[in-house]
Amino acid sequence: MSDLLHNQETRPADLPAGAPPLLTLSGIAKYFPGVVANKDVSIDFYPGEIHALLGENGAGKSTLMNIVTGLYQPDEGELILDGYGVRFESPEAAIAAGIGMVHQHFKLVSRFTVAENLALGWRETGFRLSASAMARRAEVEAERYGLDIRPSARIDTLTSGEQQRVEILRVLSRGARLLILDEPTAVLSPLEVGELYAALRRFRDGGGAVILISHKLDEIMALADRVTVLRHGRVSGTHLVAHTEPSTLVTEMIGRPVEQKSDYPRKMPRTDDDAVMVLENVSCRDGAGQMRLHPLSLEICAGEILGIAGVTGNGQSELSDLLAGLRSSETGHVLVDGKDMRGRGPNAFREAGIGYVPEDRLHKALAPALGVTENAVMRLFRTSPIGGRLAYHASEALRFTRSLLDQAQVSLAEPATPIRALSGGNQQRLVLARERMISHRALVASYPSRGLDIGAIALMRQTLADIRDEGRAVVLVSEDLDELMALSDRIAVLCGGRLMTVVPRGDYDRARIGALMSGRNGGASS
Known part of the structure; x- marks a missing residue:
């Protein structure tokens, strides 16, 4: 346990001695104006493992995966694939190297069939592959990876779980050895979650590698073999899931323990049920x-x-x-x-x-184009003291915004900051605080x-x-x-x-x- 307590990286438990990683991130850094998105990130991803990435909003998970898939180039560090340094100039280059990503928002053509969507990624599709041939190829690929699909069904008639299976199959059928999934259970029912887990385990057991980006601790504990925690763009630790506790991961992720409640009892009995x-x-x-x-x-x-x-x-x-x-x-x-x-x-x-x-x-x-102040008061323009029939009081709007930011626990030096510059979590906290005052x-x-x-x-x-x-x-x-x-x-x-x-x-x-x-x-x- 000492290696875990000191945040030392551990190899997968059943990995043969001397087996090399499929992909290594070595000292990766990425900077944007005024922001350090990633700094000195080093992680090994091995074949035959499901490796989770855990971190707060803004911890650098998405930026890191955008580097792995060729959307961004690292400012420092190196990607090492199969022992060789690589540089992906585009997502197509990453896919050609066997790295594919399934995004939280699917990239399917809604009016095409399942088979047609799969065929869009096949080099040999051309103009000569008939609908029946595409369907047969889709069935072969689905059987190969153990994913249940309906080749002739149109995408817009499928459930979210069915669409996700198509998206995963689309990536795998292009030869992916490393599959990256971003919050894969966000739109699935509990039964579909179980089906996804089974498919990912089959892929792992066949020698594939999976990187799982998730906020859900129960998901990580149930599915992942190892987990790397990112905090402020840096690696806080990498652990064998079987040898760690959720509370340890939470503290490592945000710097303090957070109680994971399963019940929110009332502070006092209900007095009004109208x-x-x-x-x-x-x-x-x-x-x-x-x-x-x-x-x-x-x-x-x-x-x-x-x-x-x-x-x-x-x-x-x-x-x-x-x-x-x-x-x-x-x-x-x-x-x-x-x-x-x-x-x-x-x-x-x-x-x-x-x-x-x-x-x-x-x-x-x-309103993404407007600042934090305008967004804070946009539902209250006609309400005193901020506004009235023909008036808008900027000083009252600013006072209200600062109060709202305090309630939402959003730290912001300048309320004129564009709302889109805030993280998704801060945007949500601000909206919730504003609507609470209205409700x-x-x-x-x-x-x-x-x-x-x-x-x-x-x-x-x-x-x-x-x-x-x-x-x-x-x-x-x-x-x-x-x-x-x-x-x-x-x-x-x-x-x-x-x-x-x-x-x-x-x-x-x-x-x-x-x-x-x-x-x-x-x-x-x-």
Whole structure:
């Protein structure tokens, strides 16, 4: 244990003596104006291992992988592949060398079939490969890697888990020996997570190497063989997962211990369970006219957290927008404190005390081209003392922004800084603090922990519990069942835009809820 305690790098436990790494990062550094993204990063990645990268937002994980895949060039240091120094001038050069990455946002052509998307990466495709030949080749590749696909299915008809399998197969079928995955379970149901784990283990056991970028400690502990922790762009330590503890990794990552709660008990009993928001037989369509949310009815009560579970793309976005006034219902009624809000816009919902943290924070909650101050007050321009009918008080806006930054625990010297210069975690904290001030009656939070590191997630979850304890209603949309079960008083499960069931806290069954999220009505009891 002494090597672990002193943060000395360890080789994979079952690696033959003298076996060389597939890829070595030696003294890698990358600088941007005013920012040290990476400094003196040295890591070995071996064939036959799953190696996790763990770190806070802004720790340098993405920059490091952009160097490995040829998007960036290192300012210092060297990449060593199969014992030879290499320099990838482009992602195509990295792919040709056997390094492929599956990004958090898939790069598939939605109107093409699975086979057509796979064929886009094959050198021999040309103009002569028929649809049937592409399908046969796709089936051969899928069988080779143990990935279940439907070659003739169009991408836009697939679940997130199915699309991810296609993305992984697309990379592997181009000869990847090193597979990099960025937050691979962010859009998967629990059942799909299990299927992904099995596929990655098959690839590893066949001699492939996997680099897993993740914020989820339970995922790393279940799947990875080794883990490297990055902090402020530098390596804090590399460990055998079997010989370390999650608490050690957390402390190494952020410099202090963070309690990983599985429950957020109330500070005092509920005194008010009146319905703040009521949905009566509501449904809605997307911009293309497709029905995305089928008729459903729900009550959201004061002093409770209602969890919305479901795999991404099953109506959660439409439901969240409906609850915040960004989308109008096709049928039924949306009531806030008994007042019918159907057809009224987001300003009316804000005035009724409904705050909203959308899943796409940068484009739906913020204006990327504006500064922090403008984004902090953008929902309050018409509210005294910041504004009024014809006035805008810059000094009050600045005072409000500084207060909001303090509440959000965002350290920023100049509030005029462009909002896009902040890390994703800081952007999310700022949005949550702003919307908390608006949400006198209810807060709708859609995937609020997506892309956040462990410390930011802990702060966000405690904030939601505090809002609940203040007697306000919270709607929490998440695909993370652990998060939903820790925070929610009830969990409503969506699949295919339909409400499958609403489960009270005392009846939570992880396997059953996970099965319903995937449209599988069975689900073994845990």
